[in-house]
Amino acid sequence: MDTFIQQLINGLTLGCVYAVVALGYTMVYGIIQLINFAHGEVVMIGAMVAFSVITALAGSGMPPVFIVLLATLAAIPVCMAVGYTMERVAYRPLRTAPRLAPLITAIGISIILQHVALMIWSRNNLSFPQIIELKSYHLGSSETSATITNIQIAIIVASIAMMIALLMLIYKTRMGIAMRATSQNPQVAGLMGININTVISMTFMIGAALGAIAGVMVGSYYGIANYTMGFMLGLKAFSAAVLGGIGNLGGAVLGGLLIGLIEALGAGYMGDITNVCFLNGFLPGFANMCDTNPNGSLFGSNYKDVYAFIVLILVLVFRPSGLLGERVGDRA
């Protein structure tokens, strides 16, 4: 039971990060029906910028929380600039082009961003300096009960705060009204005096800002950043957005949390479930295998990256509109 709760906590933390990234996908999709493949790369750049700032300030004697805050504040404008440039250069000129065109530029941009990051930050794994002391809190009386760390708490609280802020922005402000109008019908929204280009740029920038914060969170959670990290993260967040129903904000959050939980529980339990050692002596050839490796499972935790993808395929087969989404199958 303790392990289960522990995996639940880990999954929830991870899920919050995925949810924040998924919001970026789903917002852009909601407005211009484009999958922004390069969104994962924006998250990566956020983590990288934060890494640089934290490394530079680690020895300065400033309070650690303040340094992380500064790092986040540095990552946000950089990522917003990247998001804006991306939209301006690669997507806006192709808004009326055939669907294939922006998808191809998106993958091109993604490759360019990856390799620019490689040039700036090298191809090695960058480990974040441990400036915040990791504290674990037990969720029970015994020594073996599940723990939650201060970083996990920070990630969960920050994600919830961001989601609330985003909902306020979209449902309470003029900008939000303009965004919702544009997502329903860009032409008519334009006739109503909304500057569609500004709205679309803003959407990209808000998504990128969320991505930047997610990047800082991932970086501080795993303690490691790498120029290729955006790819898998983006893929999982996209799966989350599809699971929830792409274009739907609540769906992105729900999907993100579910994907995080599935991944954590999968990594925690699939290894035991698919342990083939009970076949020991049952089949020839298995006996000596389990002697060398008593955890001879078919799908151990090294397959954790696969689960999100399997969920994506299953959703597309059985409910392509996602849990909370509208029908998408018929749009050409």
Add this chain to the structure above:
Amino acid sequence: MNAAGWTANPRNKWIGIACIAIALIALPFVLAMAGTAWVRITNFAILFVLLSLGLNIVVGFAGLLDLGYIAFYAVGAYVYALLASPHFGLHLPWWMILPIGAFVACIFGILLGSPTLKLRGDYLAIVTLGFGEIVRIFMNNLSDPINVTNGPKGISTIDSIKLAGLDFGGSTRIGDFVLSGTIKYYFFLLAILLIVIVINFRLQNSRIGRAWEAIREDEMAARAMGINTTRMKLLAFAMGASFGGIAGGMFSAIQGFISPESFVLNESVMVLAMVVLGGMGNIWGVVLGAVLLSFVPELLRYTVEPAQHALFGKQIIEAEVLRMLLFGLAMVLMMLYRPAGLLPSAVRKRELAKEEA
């Protein structure tokens, strides 16, 4: 479009074809004088042409974006490696394995395509993107508890191709004349390439090819015309996958060693860049794109690093990084300024121009 439409005079056409044939036959011997490495590079260029032609069926003909194409290449390569290496102790002949590889890749294509092809193209793009990575994860991890792929260490001492008593793995001496294995593979690849190009032209002008073109231009209209769009898209996807599988098998045989390292996302991107640069849907365009993007990075490798040392005294950009930047840039710039590619297919050009207006 049609190969027969080059010139009005049929005699000129045959003279042209003869010249090209002689040039292609002489090419490896000329390159061998500059170093065997260049023949090997040419062989890999031909492999990439094969891959690009396969991807062109999916992206160019049917207008579906496949971002994990290298996965099918990987499947073909692993099928060949597992059936013709000491790893399982199997040594089947190549003419049995290549079709098996194509078939297995085709099955993977159908498995992947059937859930996604009913939906809009974006989903296919991202699912294939994930699939490419998943295949790599499996190749990396399927070594424990049952050793199927030998994990990151890869599979080595894969059998070379043997044809009519010739072993393509080593050199053959005919009188005073030594035919190296690389040159033999060149001709083997050239023969396969020729077959694939002919198949591509036949496909393009067939009922199926026209159905793909209709789907690409307007799926709704195509369906209204009675085309079973899902099945046609699946056919394109499966066919592209099996071409990838064949190219993968050839890669295994030539290389003699494969590991998951060779099948990363960047390779998929490279093949896509070749198709996009040359001109989606135009067979000669795709060939041109693949040849260009195979050789330019090699030239870069020999020029960029020395040039940087001469100019700045140190290396600022690795050639490998520059190559990927180039591919990314090629895709973005082509889509922005010349969406139909360097050698646009006539239909595609008309279509892309119209939609932009």
